Amino acid sequence: MTVTNAINGLDNLGQFARFVFRSIAASVESCRKSATYPLIWAQMNIIGVHSVPIVMVTGAFVGMILAIQAYDQLAAFGAEEHLGVLINISVVKELGPVLAAVMLAGRIGGALTAELGTMKVTEQIDAIKSMGTDPVKYLVAPRVLACLLLTPFLIIFADLLGIIGGYFVSVIHLGINSRAYWTFSASGVELWDVAIGVIKGFFFGAAIAAISCYKGFTCKEGAHGVGQACTEAFVASFISILALDFALAVFFKAIYNTFWPIKALI
Protein backbone atom coordinates (compact mmCIF):
# COMPACT_ATOMS: atom_id res chain seq x y z
CA MET A 1 0.00 0.00 0.00
CA THR A 2 2.78 2.41 0.96
CA VAL A 3 4.68 1.52 -2.21
CA THR A 4 1.55 2.12 -4.31
CA ASN A 5 1.04 5.49 -2.62
CA ALA A 6 4.65 6.43 -3.25
CA ILE A 7 4.35 5.45 -6.93
CA ASN A 8 1.10 7.41 -7.26
CA GLY A 9 2.71 10.41 -5.58
CA LEU A 10 5.68 10.29 -7.94
CA ASP A 11 3.37 9.85 -10.92
CA ASN A 12 1.35 12.87 -9.82
CA LEU A 13 4.50 14.92 -9.33
CA GLY A 14 5.75 13.94 -12.79
CA GLN A 15 2.45 14.91 -14.37
CA PHE A 16 2.50 18.24 -12.53
CA ALA A 17 6.07 18.87 -13.73
CA ARG A 18 5.02 18.15 -17.34
CA PHE A 19 2.01 20.44 -16.92
CA VAL A 20 4.24 23.23 -15.57
CA PHE A 21 6.67 22.75 -18.46
CA ARG A 22 3.83 22.95 -21.01
CA SER A 23 2.40 26.00 -19.22
CA ILE A 24 5.78 27.79 -19.33
CA ALA A 25 6.19 27.00 -23.04
CA ALA A 26 2.61 28.14 -23.76
CA SER A 27 3.08 31.34 -21.70
CA VAL A 28 6.28 32.26 -23.56
CA GLU A 29 4.51 31.66 -26.87
CA SER A 30 1.52 33.74 -25.73
CA CYS A 31 3.82 36.68 -24.98
CA ARG A 32 4.96 36.67 -28.59
CA LYS A 33 1.46 36.49 -30.11
CA SER A 34 -0.52 39.70 -29.92
CA ALA A 35 -3.73 37.73 -30.65
CA THR A 36 -3.62 36.31 -27.13
CA TYR A 37 -3.21 39.70 -25.42
CA PRO A 38 -6.98 40.27 -24.99
CA LEU A 39 -7.20 36.97 -23.07
CA ILE A 40 -4.32 38.07 -20.85
CA TRP A 41 -5.89 41.53 -20.25
CA ALA A 42 -9.18 39.89 -19.31
CA GLN A 43 -7.48 37.63 -16.78
CA MET A 44 -5.41 40.55 -15.45
CA ASN A 45 -8.64 42.40 -14.79
CA ILE A 46 -10.23 39.43 -12.98
CA ILE A 47 -7.12 38.28 -11.13
CA GLY A 48 -5.34 41.57 -10.52
CA VAL A 49 -7.69 44.54 -10.52
CA HIS A 50 -10.51 42.80 -8.67
CA SER A 51 -8.10 41.58 -5.98
CA VAL A 52 -6.80 45.05 -5.08
CA PRO A 53 -9.38 45.88 -2.36
CA ILE A 54 -9.06 42.57 -0.49
CA VAL A 55 -5.26 42.66 -0.64
CA MET A 56 -5.24 46.25 0.64
CA VAL A 57 -7.51 45.35 3.55
CA THR A 58 -5.24 42.38 4.38
CA GLY A 59 -2.14 44.61 4.31
CA ALA A 60 -3.75 47.29 6.47
CA PHE A 61 -4.74 44.82 9.17
CA VAL A 62 -1.28 43.24 9.16
CA GLY A 63 0.31 46.66 9.84
CA MET A 64 -2.22 47.60 12.50
CA ILE A 65 -1.99 44.27 14.35
CA LEU A 66 1.82 44.39 14.36
CA ALA A 67 1.71 47.88 15.89
CA ILE A 68 -0.68 46.82 18.65
CA GLN A 69 1.21 43.61 19.47
CA ALA A 70 4.77 44.99 19.35
CA TYR A 71 4.19 48.30 21.16
CA ASP A 72 4.16 46.88 24.71
CA GLN A 73 7.35 44.86 24.19
CA LEU A 74 9.25 47.88 22.84
CA ALA A 75 7.77 50.32 25.35
CA ALA A 76 8.97 48.05 28.22
CA PHE A 77 12.52 49.12 27.53
CA GLY A 78 11.75 52.59 26.17
CA ALA A 79 12.29 51.79 22.50
CA GLU A 80 8.76 52.43 21.25
CA GLU A 81 10.02 54.94 18.69
CA HIS A 82 11.68 51.98 16.91
CA LEU A 83 8.25 50.47 16.33
CA GLY A 84 8.29 51.74 12.72
CA VAL A 85 11.35 49.65 11.86
CA LEU A 86 9.81 46.49 13.24
CA ILE A 87 6.45 47.02 11.54
CA ASN A 88 7.74 48.15 8.17
CA ILE A 89 10.49 45.59 7.78
CA SER A 90 8.08 42.80 8.79
CA VAL A 91 5.44 44.07 6.40
CA VAL A 92 7.58 44.62 3.29
CA LYS A 93 9.84 41.60 3.69
CA GLU A 94 7.60 38.83 5.03
CA LEU A 95 4.07 39.40 6.20
CA GLY A 96 2.89 41.62 3.36
CA PRO A 97 3.99 39.28 0.57
CA VAL A 98 3.08 36.04 2.34
CA LEU A 99 -0.34 37.07 3.63
CA ALA A 100 -1.22 38.79 0.34
CA ALA A 101 -0.23 35.60 -1.49
CA VAL A 102 -2.27 33.44 0.89
CA MET A 103 -5.24 35.73 0.34
CA LEU A 104 -4.74 35.44 -3.43
CA ALA A 105 -4.44 31.64 -3.18
CA GLY A 106 -7.87 31.63 -1.54
CA ARG A 107 -9.50 34.18 -3.78
CA ILE A 108 -7.92 33.48 -7.17
CA GLY A 109 -6.68 29.92 -6.70
CA GLY A 110 -10.10 28.70 -5.58
CA ALA A 111 -11.84 30.49 -8.45
CA LEU A 112 -9.38 29.20 -11.06
CA THR A 113 -9.67 25.62 -9.88
CA ALA A 114 -13.46 25.77 -9.68
CA GLU A 115 -13.74 27.40 -13.13
CA LEU A 116 -11.36 25.02 -14.90
CA GLY A 117 -12.66 22.02 -12.94
CA THR A 118 -16.22 22.79 -13.98
CA MET A 119 -15.04 23.21 -17.57
CA LYS A 120 -13.39 19.80 -17.34
CA VAL A 121 -16.42 17.96 -15.95
CA THR A 122 -18.77 19.61 -18.48
CA GLU A 123 -16.38 18.58 -21.30
CA GLN A 124 -15.60 22.20 -22.25
CA ILE A 125 -11.86 21.45 -22.12
CA ASP A 126 -12.39 18.47 -24.44
CA ALA A 127 -14.44 20.79 -26.67
CA ILE A 128 -11.50 23.20 -26.92
CA LYS A 129 -9.22 20.30 -27.89
CA SER A 130 -11.75 18.97 -30.40
CA MET A 131 -11.67 22.32 -32.20
CA GLY A 132 -7.91 22.05 -32.66
CA THR A 133 -6.90 24.42 -29.87
CA ASP A 134 -4.50 23.62 -27.06
CA PRO A 135 -6.40 24.24 -23.79
CA VAL A 136 -3.11 24.95 -22.01
CA LYS A 137 -2.43 27.81 -24.42
CA TYR A 138 -5.99 29.09 -24.35
CA LEU A 139 -6.85 28.68 -20.67
CA VAL A 140 -3.69 28.23 -18.61
CA ALA A 141 -1.15 30.60 -20.22
CA PRO A 142 -3.26 33.79 -19.78
CA ARG A 143 -3.98 32.90 -16.15
CA VAL A 144 -0.37 32.07 -15.35
CA LEU A 145 0.86 35.28 -16.97
CA ALA A 146 -1.76 37.39 -15.21
CA CYS A 147 -0.89 35.88 -11.82
CA LEU A 148 2.85 36.04 -12.44
CA LEU A 149 2.83 39.68 -13.53
CA LEU A 150 0.27 41.09 -11.13
CA THR A 151 1.02 39.38 -7.81
CA PRO A 152 4.11 41.62 -7.27
CA PHE A 153 1.92 44.70 -7.86
CA LEU A 154 -0.68 43.40 -5.43
CA ILE A 155 2.10 42.88 -2.88
CA ILE A 156 3.10 46.54 -3.33
CA PHE A 157 -0.51 47.50 -2.52
CA ALA A 158 -0.45 45.23 0.56
CA ASP A 159 2.88 46.75 1.66
CA LEU A 160 1.61 50.27 1.18
CA LEU A 161 -1.52 49.72 3.22
CA GLY A 162 0.48 47.76 5.82
CA ILE A 163 2.77 50.76 6.25
CA ILE A 164 -0.16 53.18 6.45
CA GLY A 165 -2.03 50.89 8.89
CA GLY A 166 1.04 50.56 11.10
CA TYR A 167 1.58 54.32 11.02
CA PHE A 168 -2.04 55.05 11.85
CA VAL A 169 -2.07 52.84 14.96
CA SER A 170 1.47 53.77 16.08
CA VAL A 171 1.23 57.54 15.66
CA ILE A 172 -2.46 58.38 15.90
CA HIS A 173 -3.58 55.71 18.37
CA LEU A 174 -0.43 54.97 20.43
CA GLY A 175 0.97 58.53 20.27
CA ILE A 176 4.49 57.83 18.97
CA ASN A 177 6.26 60.85 17.54
CA SER A 178 5.68 60.90 13.82
CA ARG A 179 9.09 62.25 12.84
CA ALA A 180 10.90 59.66 15.00
CA TYR A 181 8.69 56.90 13.60
CA TRP A 182 9.62 57.70 9.99
CA THR A 183 13.30 58.45 10.74
CA PHE A 184 13.85 55.07 12.40
CA SER A 185 11.82 53.35 9.68
CA ALA A 186 13.90 54.95 6.93
CA SER A 187 17.15 53.98 8.61
CA GLY A 188 16.07 50.36 9.18
CA VAL A 189 14.30 49.48 5.95
CA GLU A 190 16.37 49.30 2.77
CA LEU A 191 15.30 49.16 -0.83
CA TRP A 192 16.68 45.61 -0.80
CA ASP A 193 14.05 44.58 1.78
CA VAL A 194 11.23 46.00 -0.32
CA ALA A 195 12.67 44.38 -3.48
CA ILE A 196 12.85 40.94 -1.84
CA GLY A 197 9.17 41.12 -0.95
CA VAL A 198 8.18 42.16 -4.46
CA ILE A 199 10.39 39.54 -6.16
CA LYS A 200 8.77 36.86 -4.01
CA GLY A 201 5.51 37.91 -5.64
CA PHE A 202 6.59 36.51 -9.03
CA PHE A 203 7.25 33.10 -7.50
CA PHE A 204 4.10 33.10 -5.38
CA GLY A 205 1.94 34.19 -8.33
CA ALA A 206 3.37 31.54 -10.65
CA ALA A 207 2.95 28.82 -7.98
CA ILE A 208 -0.67 29.77 -7.23
CA ALA A 209 -1.64 29.81 -10.92
CA ALA A 210 0.21 26.61 -11.87
CA ILE A 211 -1.16 24.60 -8.92
CA SER A 212 -4.71 25.91 -9.27
CA CYS A 213 -4.86 25.33 -13.03
CA TYR A 214 -3.37 21.84 -12.67
CA LYS A 215 -5.90 20.90 -10.01
CA GLY A 216 -8.70 22.22 -12.23
CA PHE A 217 -7.44 20.24 -15.24
CA THR A 218 -7.15 17.01 -13.24
CA CYS A 219 -10.32 17.40 -11.21
CA LYS A 220 -12.56 14.36 -10.77
CA GLU A 221 -16.17 14.10 -11.91
CA GLY A 222 -19.07 15.77 -10.10
CA ALA A 223 -19.63 18.51 -7.56
CA HIS A 224 -17.61 16.58 -4.98
CA GLY A 225 -14.68 16.32 -7.41
CA VAL A 226 -14.66 20.08 -8.04
CA GLY A 227 -14.93 20.83 -4.31
CA GLN A 228 -12.11 18.44 -3.50
CA ALA A 229 -9.92 19.95 -6.25
CA CYS A 230 -10.48 23.47 -4.83
CA THR A 231 -9.52 22.32 -1.32
CA GLU A 232 -6.41 20.52 -2.59
CA ALA A 233 -5.44 23.55 -4.71
CA PHE A 234 -5.62 25.90 -1.72
CA VAL A 235 -3.73 23.56 0.61
CA ALA A 236 -1.02 22.89 -2.00
CA SER A 237 -0.74 26.62 -2.85
CA PHE A 238 -0.50 27.54 0.85
CA ILE A 239 2.24 24.98 1.54
CA SER A 240 4.08 26.05 -1.63
CA ILE A 241 3.96 29.71 -0.62
CA LEU A 242 5.51 28.89 2.76
CA ALA A 243 8.10 26.53 1.24
CA LEU A 244 9.01 29.05 -1.46
CA ASP A 245 9.19 31.79 1.17
CA PHE A 246 11.66 29.72 3.17
CA ALA A 247 13.77 28.81 0.11
CA LEU A 248 13.81 32.42 -1.11
CA ALA A 249 14.70 33.72 2.37
CA VAL A 250 17.72 31.39 2.44
CA PHE A 251 18.67 32.37 -1.13
CA PHE A 252 18.35 36.13 -0.62
CA LYS A 253 20.17 35.97 2.69
CA ALA A 254 23.08 34.24 0.97
CA ILE A 255 23.11 36.89 -1.74
CA TYR A 256 22.91 39.69 0.82
CA ASN A 257 25.76 38.22 2.88
CA THR A 258 27.86 37.88 -0.25
CA PHE A 259 27.37 41.43 -1.41
CA TRP A 260 27.00 43.20 1.96
CA PRO A 261 30.75 43.78 2.46
CA ILE A 262 31.01 45.53 -0.91
CA LYS A 263 27.69 47.36 -0.59
CA ALA A 264 29.36 50.74 -0.18
CA LEU A 265 31.24 50.22 -3.43
CA ILE A 266 28.04 49.32 -5.31
Next chain:
Amino acid sequence: MVAEEKNNQASGINSNGVIVLKNLTKKFGEKLVLDDISLSIEKGKTTVIIGPSGCGKTVLLKHLIVLLRPTSGDVYLDQQRIDNLNEDELNQVRTRYGFLFQGGALFDSISVFENIIFPITQHYKITDWGEIDALVKNKLSMVGLDGFQNFYPAKLSGGEKKRVALARAIALNPELILYDEPTTGLDPIRSDVINELILKLQKELGITSVVVTHDMTSAYKIADRIIMLHKGKILADGDADYIRNHPHPVVQQFIHGQIDDEDLLILQSGETTSPSQFVSQNSKK
Protein backbone atom coordinates in the same frame (compact mmCIF):
# COMPACT_ATOMS: atom_id res chain seq x y z
CA MET B 1 -21.91 -15.75 -34.99
CA VAL B 2 -18.71 -14.32 -33.48
CA ALA B 3 -16.80 -15.54 -36.55
CA GLU B 4 -19.39 -13.81 -38.74
CA GLU B 5 -18.89 -10.49 -36.93
CA LYS B 6 -15.13 -10.86 -37.23
CA ASN B 7 -15.47 -11.43 -40.98
CA ASN B 8 -17.79 -8.46 -41.18
CA GLN B 9 -15.27 -6.27 -39.29
CA ALA B 10 -12.35 -7.53 -41.35
CA SER B 11 -14.11 -6.65 -44.59
CA GLY B 12 -14.79 -3.18 -43.11
CA ILE B 13 -11.11 -2.64 -42.32
CA ASN B 14 -10.01 -3.60 -45.80
CA SER B 15 -12.31 -1.01 -47.33
CA ASN B 16 -11.19 2.57 -47.91
CA GLY B 17 -12.18 3.84 -44.49
CA VAL B 18 -11.63 7.48 -43.60
CA ILE B 19 -11.01 6.49 -39.98
CA VAL B 20 -9.62 3.06 -39.19
CA LEU B 21 -9.14 1.55 -35.74
CA LYS B 22 -6.81 -1.42 -35.49
CA ASN B 23 -6.88 -3.68 -32.43
CA LEU B 24 -7.80 -0.79 -30.17
CA THR B 25 -7.78 -1.52 -26.45
CA LYS B 26 -8.44 1.01 -23.71
CA LYS B 27 -8.02 0.47 -20.00
CA PHE B 28 -8.70 2.93 -17.19
CA GLY B 29 -6.51 1.57 -14.42
CA GLU B 30 -7.42 -2.11 -14.25
CA LYS B 31 -10.82 -1.59 -15.91
CA LEU B 32 -10.94 -2.81 -19.50
CA VAL B 33 -13.31 -0.52 -21.42
CA LEU B 34 -12.52 -1.32 -25.07
CA ASP B 35 -11.24 -4.78 -25.89
CA ASP B 36 -9.31 -5.23 -29.15
CA ILE B 37 -11.68 -3.28 -31.40
CA SER B 38 -11.01 -3.08 -35.12
CA LEU B 39 -13.28 -1.12 -37.40
CA SER B 40 -13.33 1.20 -40.36
CA ILE B 41 -15.54 4.26 -40.79
CA GLU B 42 -16.63 4.78 -44.38
CA LYS B 43 -16.41 8.18 -46.01
CA GLY B 44 -19.67 10.07 -46.56
CA LYS B 45 -21.72 7.57 -44.55
CA THR B 46 -23.43 7.78 -41.18
CA THR B 47 -22.22 5.13 -38.78
CA VAL B 48 -24.21 4.73 -35.58
CA ILE B 49 -22.71 3.13 -32.50
CA ILE B 50 -25.26 1.71 -30.09
CA GLY B 51 -24.98 -0.15 -26.85
CA PRO B 52 -26.03 -0.05 -23.21
CA SER B 53 -24.82 2.74 -20.92
CA GLY B 54 -21.25 2.23 -19.77
CA CYS B 55 -20.29 -0.13 -22.62
CA GLY B 56 -17.60 2.24 -23.94
CA LYS B 57 -19.42 4.08 -26.76
CA THR B 58 -18.24 7.58 -25.80
CA VAL B 59 -14.74 6.28 -25.07
CA LEU B 60 -14.66 4.78 -28.58
CA LEU B 61 -15.92 8.05 -30.09
CA LYS B 62 -13.23 10.06 -28.28
CA HIS B 63 -10.57 7.73 -29.69
CA LEU B 64 -11.67 8.58 -33.23
CA ILE B 65 -10.46 12.17 -32.67
CA VAL B 66 -7.75 11.11 -30.18
CA LEU B 67 -9.23 13.01 -27.26
CA LEU B 68 -8.27 9.78 -25.51
CA ARG B 69 -5.18 7.80 -26.45
CA PRO B 70 -5.45 4.02 -26.73
CA THR B 71 -3.74 1.71 -24.24
CA SER B 72 -2.79 -0.36 -27.27
CA GLY B 73 -3.78 -0.37 -30.93
CA ASP B 74 -3.72 2.26 -33.67
CA VAL B 75 -5.99 5.00 -35.02
CA TYR B 76 -5.65 6.03 -38.68
CA LEU B 77 -7.16 9.00 -40.47
CA ASP B 78 -6.85 8.71 -44.27
CA GLN B 79 -4.14 6.07 -43.86
CA GLN B 80 -2.11 8.37 -41.57
CA ARG B 81 -1.59 7.11 -38.03
CA ILE B 82 -2.80 9.82 -35.64
CA ASP B 83 -2.78 8.29 -32.16
CA ASN B 84 0.98 8.79 -31.84
CA LEU B 85 1.04 12.45 -32.91
CA ASN B 86 1.93 15.16 -30.41
CA GLU B 87 -0.71 17.65 -29.29
CA ASP B 88 0.35 20.37 -31.78
CA GLU B 89 0.16 17.94 -34.70
CA LEU B 90 -3.16 16.61 -33.43
CA ASN B 91 -4.58 20.12 -33.25
CA GLN B 92 -4.03 20.46 -37.00
CA VAL B 93 -5.69 17.09 -37.64
CA ARG B 94 -8.65 17.95 -35.38
CA THR B 95 -9.63 20.93 -37.56
CA ARG B 96 -10.99 18.32 -39.98
CA TYR B 97 -13.48 17.16 -37.34
CA GLY B 98 -16.55 18.55 -35.65
CA PHE B 99 -17.55 17.08 -32.29
CA LEU B 100 -20.98 17.43 -30.74
CA PHE B 101 -20.69 16.70 -27.03
CA GLN B 102 -23.47 15.08 -25.04
CA GLY B 103 -24.21 18.19 -22.97
CA GLY B 104 -23.26 20.59 -25.75
CA ALA B 105 -20.11 21.73 -23.89
CA LEU B 106 -20.81 25.34 -24.85
CA PHE B 107 -18.56 27.90 -23.16
CA ASP B 108 -20.97 29.43 -20.67
CA SER B 109 -19.06 32.67 -20.13
CA ILE B 110 -19.45 33.79 -23.75
CA SER B 111 -22.43 34.35 -26.05
CA VAL B 112 -23.79 32.02 -28.73
CA PHE B 113 -22.11 34.19 -31.41
CA GLU B 114 -18.74 33.99 -29.65
CA ASN B 115 -19.14 30.23 -29.15
CA ILE B 116 -19.69 29.70 -32.87
CA ILE B 117 -16.80 31.88 -33.98
CA PHE B 118 -14.46 30.30 -31.40
CA PRO B 119 -12.96 27.67 -33.77
CA ILE B 120 -12.69 30.28 -36.53
CA THR B 121 -10.83 32.80 -34.35
CA GLN B 122 -8.47 30.05 -33.23
CA HIS B 123 -7.36 29.19 -36.75
CA TYR B 124 -7.95 32.29 -38.89
CA LYS B 125 -7.19 35.97 -38.56
CA ILE B 126 -10.50 37.71 -38.99
CA THR B 127 -10.39 40.82 -41.16
CA ASP B 128 -13.94 40.98 -42.47
CA TRP B 129 -16.42 40.86 -39.57
CA GLY B 130 -19.34 41.26 -41.99
CA GLU B 131 -18.41 37.91 -43.51
CA ILE B 132 -18.23 36.35 -40.03
CA ASP B 133 -21.67 37.74 -39.12
CA ALA B 134 -23.07 36.19 -42.29
CA LEU B 135 -21.36 32.87 -41.57
CA VAL B 136 -22.74 32.71 -38.02
CA LYS B 137 -26.19 33.61 -39.34
CA ASN B 138 -25.91 30.83 -41.91
CA LYS B 139 -24.80 28.22 -39.37
CA LEU B 140 -27.52 29.23 -36.90
CA SER B 141 -30.12 29.17 -39.70
CA MET B 142 -29.08 25.61 -40.49
CA VAL B 143 -29.98 24.60 -36.93
CA GLY B 144 -33.08 26.83 -36.86
CA LEU B 145 -31.75 29.31 -34.31
CA ASP B 146 -31.00 32.48 -36.26
CA GLY B 147 -31.52 35.46 -33.95
CA PHE B 148 -29.98 33.72 -30.92
CA GLN B 149 -26.54 35.26 -31.54
CA ASN B 150 -26.50 37.40 -28.39
CA PHE B 151 -27.99 34.83 -26.03
CA TYR B 152 -25.86 33.19 -23.37
CA PRO B 153 -25.88 29.37 -23.05
CA ALA B 154 -27.49 29.57 -19.58
CA LYS B 155 -30.62 31.08 -21.19
CA LEU B 156 -31.03 28.23 -23.69
CA SER B 157 -33.05 25.03 -23.32
CA GLY B 158 -31.35 21.62 -23.62
CA GLY B 159 -32.37 21.23 -27.27
CA GLU B 160 -31.25 24.75 -28.16
CA LYS B 161 -27.88 24.15 -26.51
CA LYS B 162 -27.38 21.01 -28.60
CA ARG B 163 -28.32 22.84 -31.79
CA VAL B 164 -25.96 25.73 -31.01
CA ALA B 165 -23.25 23.17 -30.24
CA LEU B 166 -23.95 21.58 -33.63
CA ALA B 167 -23.67 25.00 -35.31
CA ARG B 168 -20.29 25.42 -33.58
CA ALA B 169 -19.21 21.92 -34.62
CA ILE B 170 -19.86 22.75 -38.29
CA ALA B 171 -18.32 26.25 -38.13
CA LEU B 172 -15.08 25.13 -39.78
CA ASN B 173 -16.93 23.04 -42.41
CA PRO B 174 -15.54 19.74 -41.13
CA GLU B 175 -15.30 16.58 -43.22
CA LEU B 176 -16.25 14.41 -40.24
CA ILE B 177 -18.69 15.04 -37.42
CA LEU B 178 -18.77 12.93 -34.28
CA TYR B 179 -22.02 13.10 -32.30
CA ASP B 180 -22.14 11.96 -28.68
CA GLU B 181 -25.75 11.08 -27.83
CA PRO B 182 -27.23 13.98 -29.83
CA THR B 183 -30.87 13.22 -28.94
CA THR B 184 -30.51 12.25 -25.28
CA GLY B 185 -32.66 14.39 -23.02
CA LEU B 186 -34.70 15.87 -25.86
CA ASP B 187 -38.39 15.41 -26.53
CA PRO B 188 -39.29 13.26 -29.58
CA ILE B 189 -39.91 16.28 -31.81
CA ARG B 190 -36.61 17.97 -30.92
CA SER B 191 -34.89 14.61 -31.36
CA ASP B 192 -36.28 14.39 -34.86
CA VAL B 193 -35.05 17.92 -35.61
CA ILE B 194 -31.53 16.77 -34.70
CA ASN B 195 -31.97 13.60 -36.81
CA GLU B 196 -33.03 15.67 -39.81
CA LEU B 197 -30.04 17.98 -39.30
CA ILE B 198 -27.65 15.02 -39.31
CA LEU B 199 -29.26 13.70 -42.50
CA LYS B 200 -29.18 17.16 -44.09
CA LEU B 201 -25.48 17.62 -43.32
CA GLN B 202 -24.70 14.21 -44.77
CA LYS B 203 -26.76 14.69 -47.94
CA GLU B 204 -25.93 18.33 -48.68
CA LEU B 205 -22.32 18.51 -47.56
CA GLY B 206 -21.30 14.84 -47.87
CA ILE B 207 -20.12 14.83 -44.26
CA THR B 208 -19.01 11.55 -42.69
CA SER B 209 -20.84 11.10 -39.40
CA VAL B 210 -20.32 8.84 -36.43
CA VAL B 211 -23.20 8.94 -33.97
CA VAL B 212 -23.19 7.41 -30.51
CA THR B 213 -26.71 6.85 -29.25
CA HIS B 214 -29.04 4.47 -27.48
CA ASP B 215 -32.07 6.01 -29.14
CA MET B 216 -33.11 3.28 -31.61
CA THR B 217 -35.66 5.47 -33.42
CA SER B 218 -32.86 7.89 -34.21
CA ALA B 219 -30.44 5.07 -35.09
CA TYR B 220 -32.83 3.47 -37.62
CA LYS B 221 -33.58 6.84 -39.20
CA ILE B 222 -30.05 8.14 -39.75
CA ALA B 223 -27.82 5.07 -39.95
CA ASP B 224 -26.17 3.65 -43.04
CA ARG B 225 -24.49 1.24 -40.69
CA ILE B 226 -25.09 0.31 -37.04
CA ILE B 227 -22.44 -1.09 -34.73
CA MET B 228 -23.46 -2.52 -31.39
CA LEU B 229 -20.91 -2.49 -28.58
CA HIS B 230 -21.25 -4.82 -25.61
CA LYS B 231 -18.73 -5.21 -22.79
CA GLY B 232 -16.05 -3.41 -24.80
CA LYS B 233 -16.41 -5.56 -27.94
CA ILE B 234 -18.32 -5.25 -31.19
CA LEU B 235 -21.33 -7.54 -30.88
CA ALA B 236 -23.08 -6.71 -34.15
CA ASP B 237 -22.15 -4.68 -37.22
CA GLY B 238 -24.38 -4.09 -40.24
CA ASP B 239 -27.20 -1.99 -41.69
CA ALA B 240 -30.49 -1.30 -39.91
CA ASP B 241 -32.22 -4.45 -41.26
CA TYR B 242 -29.27 -6.63 -40.29
CA ILE B 243 -29.45 -5.29 -36.72
CA ARG B 244 -33.26 -5.61 -36.57
CA ASN B 245 -33.02 -9.28 -37.49
CA HIS B 246 -29.85 -10.08 -35.58
CA PRO B 247 -30.30 -13.39 -33.74
CA HIS B 248 -28.16 -12.55 -30.70
CA PRO B 249 -30.45 -12.21 -27.65
CA VAL B 250 -28.49 -9.24 -26.24
CA VAL B 251 -28.97 -7.32 -29.50
CA GLN B 252 -32.69 -8.13 -29.58
CA GLN B 253 -33.06 -7.21 -25.91
CA PHE B 254 -31.30 -3.87 -26.48
CA ILE B 255 -33.11 -2.80 -29.64
CA HIS B 256 -36.49 -3.65 -28.10
CA GLY B 257 -35.60 -2.06 -24.76
CA GLN B 258 -36.41 -5.12 -22.67
CA ILE B 259 -35.23 -5.79 -19.13
CA ASP B 260 -33.22 -9.03 -18.81
CA ASP B 261 -34.63 -12.01 -16.90
CA GLU B 262 -32.14 -11.77 -14.05
CA ASP B 263 -32.96 -8.09 -13.30
CA LEU B 264 -36.68 -8.84 -13.63
CA LEU B 265 -36.39 -11.64 -11.07
CA ILE B 266 -34.59 -9.32 -8.62
CA LEU B 267 -37.28 -6.65 -9.08
CA GLN B 268 -40.12 -9.10 -8.63
CA SER B 269 -38.62 -10.80 -5.58
CA GLY B 270 -37.99 -7.50 -3.75
CA GLU B 271 -40.78 -6.18 -1.51
CA THR B 272 -42.13 -2.70 -2.21
CA THR B 273 -42.91 -0.42 0.71
CA SER B 274 -45.39 2.46 0.62
CA PRO B 275 -44.32 5.78 2.25
CA SER B 276 -46.82 5.27 5.09
CA GLN B 277 -45.47 1.77 5.79
CA PHE B 278 -41.94 3.14 5.73
CA VAL B 279 -42.80 5.87 8.23
CA SER B 280 -44.55 3.42 10.55
CA GLN B 281 -41.49 1.14 10.50
CA ASN B 282 -39.00 3.95 11.13
CA SER B 283 -39.20 6.63 13.77
CA LYS B 284 -39.47 10.18 12.40
CA LYS B 285 -36.75 12.71 13.20
